[in-house]
Amino acid sequence: MSDDVRKQLLLNGDLPNVSKKRYKRSKPSKKIELGPTPTASPKETKTVPAVPMAAPFDTEVAQDIVFQPNAGPQTEFLSSSEREVLYGGAAGGGKSYAMLADPLHGLNSPNFSGLLVRHTTEELRELIQKSQELYPRAVPGIKWSERKSQWISPRGGRLWMSYLDKDMDVTRYQGQAFNWIGFDELTQWGSPYAWDYMRSRLRSAQAAELGLYMRATTNPGGIGHQWVKKMFIDPSPLREPFWATNIETGEEIRFPKGHSKEGQPLFKRRFIPASLFDNPYLAESGDYEAMLMSLPEHSRKQLLEGNWDVNEGAAFPEFNRKIHVVDPYKIPTNWTKFRACDYGYGSHTGVVWLAVAPDESLVIYRELYCSKVTATDLADMILDAEKEDGTIRYGVLDSSLWHNRGDTGPSLAEQMNMKGCRWRPSDRSKGSRVSGKNELHRRLQIDEFTEKPRLVFMSTCTNTIAQLPAIPLDKRNPEDVDTNSEDHLYDALRYGIMTRPRSSIWDFNPATQRSGFQAADPSFGY
Ligand SMILES: Nc1ncnc2c1ncn2[C@@H]1O[C@H](COP(=O)(O)OP(=O)(O)O)[C@@H](O)[C@H]1O
Numbered sequence: 029m030s031d032d033v034r035k036q037l038l039l040n041g042d043l044p045n046v047s048k049k050r051y052k053r054s055k056p057s058k059k060i061e062l063g064p065t066p067t068a069s070p071k072e073t074k075t076v077p078a079v080p081m082a083a084p085f086d087t088e089v090a091q092d093i094v095f096q097p098n099a100g101p102q103t104e105f106l107s108s109s110e111r112e113v114l115y116g117g118a119a120g121g122g123k124s125y126a127m128l129a130d131p132l133h134g135l136n137s138p139n140f141s142g143l144l145v146r147h148t149t150e151e152l153r154e155l156i157q158k159s160q161e162l163y164p165r166a167v168p169g170i171k172w173s174e175r176k177s178q179w180i181s182p183r184g185g186r187l188w189m190s191y192l193d194k195d196m197d198v199t200r201y202q203g204q205a206f207n208w209i210g211f212d213e214l215t216q217w218g219s220p221y222a223w224d225y226m227r228s229r230l231r232s233a234q235a236a237e238l239g240l241y242m243r244a245t246t247n248p249g250g251i252g253h254q255w256v257k258k259m260f261i262d263p264s265p266l267r268e269p270f271w272a273t274n275i276e277t278g279e280e281i282r283f284p285k286g287h288s289k290e291g292q293p294l295f296k297r298r299f300i301p302a303s304l305f306d307n308p309y310l311a312e313s314g315d316y317e318a319m320l321m322s323l324p325e326h327s328r329k330q331l332l333e334g335n336w337d338v339n340e341g342a343a344f345p346e347f348n349r350k351i352h353v354v355d356p357y358k359i360p361t362n363w364t365k366f367r368a369c370d371y372g373y374g375s376h377t378g379v380v381w382l383a384v385a386p387d388e389s390l391v392i393y394r395e396l397y398c399s400k401v402t403a404t405d406l407a408d409m410i411l412d413a414e415k416e417d418g419t420i421r422y423g424v425l426d427s428s429l430w431h432n433r434g435d436t437g438p439s440l441a442e443q444m445n446m447k448g449c450r451w452r453p454s455d456r457s458k459g460s461r462v463s464g465k466n467e468l469h470r471r472l473q474i475d476e477f478t479e480k481p482r483l484v485f486m487s488t489c490t491n492t493i494a495q496l497p498a499i500p501l502d503k504r505n506p507e508d509v510d511t512n513s514e515d516h517l518y519d520a521l522r523y524g525i526m527t528r529p530r531s532s533i534w535d536f537n538p539a540t541q542r543s544g545f546q547a548a549d550p551s552f553g554y
């Protein structure tokens with residue numbers, strides 16, 4: 029590789045201020061050629077031995093390059109343009125290192141003002157040490173001030189490195205303004221308070237030029253696991269940018285009344301999953317992987333697999349996004365479709381739409397999750413969502429909705445039926461909760477014959493995907509889930525799957541098996 033090319037790769041002080049977009053264009057694959065490639069010059073090709081190659085991350089090369097993002101998520105993180113981005117997952121994926129590299133492009137600008145925090149001083153030390161290895165090489169002439177705990181580039185860009193332990197610590201930043209804020213190991217903060225407060229410090233007179241960025245990295249687990257998951261992971265399919273939501277209500281955050289942009293969504297968030305195998309610096313030798321593999325199952329899933337869904341006492345620990353979540357696709361018109369609903373006005377209403385694949389496995393292809401919606405409005409919303417669906421063969425609804433709840437008019441179920449949103453009652457017999465749970469376990473299992481689970485969720489069903497792994501077992505009755513948890517979509521799912529006859533070819537028993545769907549409710553005939 030020529031020196032010219034190599035220079036281009038350097039994030040050094042000789043470069044003009046590099047915008048995010050510009051940074052994105054410099055793909056890592058173009059930056060470095062570590063082995064024989066079709067584009068290598070003949071001379072280079074000759075010098076590379078045909079026998080097992082030297083370690084691909086040769087230190088000499090690495091020293092010259094200063095910093096080169098690992099292909100995949102690390103590059104994605106460093107080139108992302110959303111306001112708030114979380115890079116999270118397996119330990120050792122290169123998250124903290126990427127966090128250190130992220131402000132490098134801005135430090136060359138005189139107006140750059142960044143803040144990188146860790147939860148405690150000890151953890152901060154470690155990060156400062158890493159920055160001392162990287163920064164002087166990446167930004168020649170950059171100075172570290174121990175007293176101010178701050179990097180100052182020759183052009184005047186500044187980056188504070190600090191700790192933020194107690195919520196009260198945020199007052200240190202009152203009145204300050206930053207255009208880049210990073211939190212390393214975000215789940216160490218027990219609540220979103222510090223993150224939310226620091227968002228108010230994110231402003232700059234040069235915002236148009238510098239951009240405004242909040243960046244976080246973390247492993248799953250830790251005391252802040254749940255709020256971080258709600259803020260960054262649950263609202264959208266992995267990697268896809270989404271409009272920021274209120275983590276309590278799940279609704280998009282919008283500009284307030286009276287603002288010139290009233291009603292418009294505020295800013296975007298994005299989650300980028302990390303895996304140990306993205307980081308050749310650690311994955312190569314396998315030692316670190318072996319260490320992570322020796323951890324107890326719970327930690328192993330979080331730290332090695334970067335799994336956000338493991339919870340102590342979870343009712344469905346077998347649920348696994350990698351297996352049970354699929355990219356959306358158009359359901360073929362000849363597949364049977366139906367829906368299931370658990371209604372709650374004050375709490376939540378959950379509706380799921382299911383399609384039956386030719387191998388009898390089920391696909392949850394749509395969900396609706398809402399609160400404070402009357403039965404008749406719900407009927408309209410459902411019919412509206414189904415406009416393009418073709419035939420919905422039947423719907424199954426919590427049977428208690430046929431009770432007249434003290435008032436005289438038609439029951440809620442009847443109100444919906446009258447609107448043309450037709451339902452039949454769910455099975456509410458004794459034992460139906462437990463058999464529904466068992467049926468869901470069976471569906472989540474990998475079928476020996478097809479080698480696929482018998483139930484999958486399209487990634488767009490974000491609420492169901494968030495809810496299912498979070499449902500705890502009932503401590504007094506481990507046969508069932510804890511009914512005090514948020515379980516409306518789970519209940520809808522349970523009603524839905526219980527309307528399908530069991531059928532794997534191994535279960536097949538011609539004496540008991542009904543082929544296809546049979547009308548179960550003679551009064552409605554479907
Ligand atoms: N792009 C990179 N270039 C050089 N070294 C890297 C790179 N990414 C990661 N590393 C190395 O891998 C080590 C582990 O990465 P780190 O960022 O600490 O992982 P995590 O924060 O995800 O646990 C780092 O200390 C660093 O030495």
Ligand SMILES: [Mg+2]
Nearest residue numbers: 120123124125
């Ligand atoms: Mg780290």
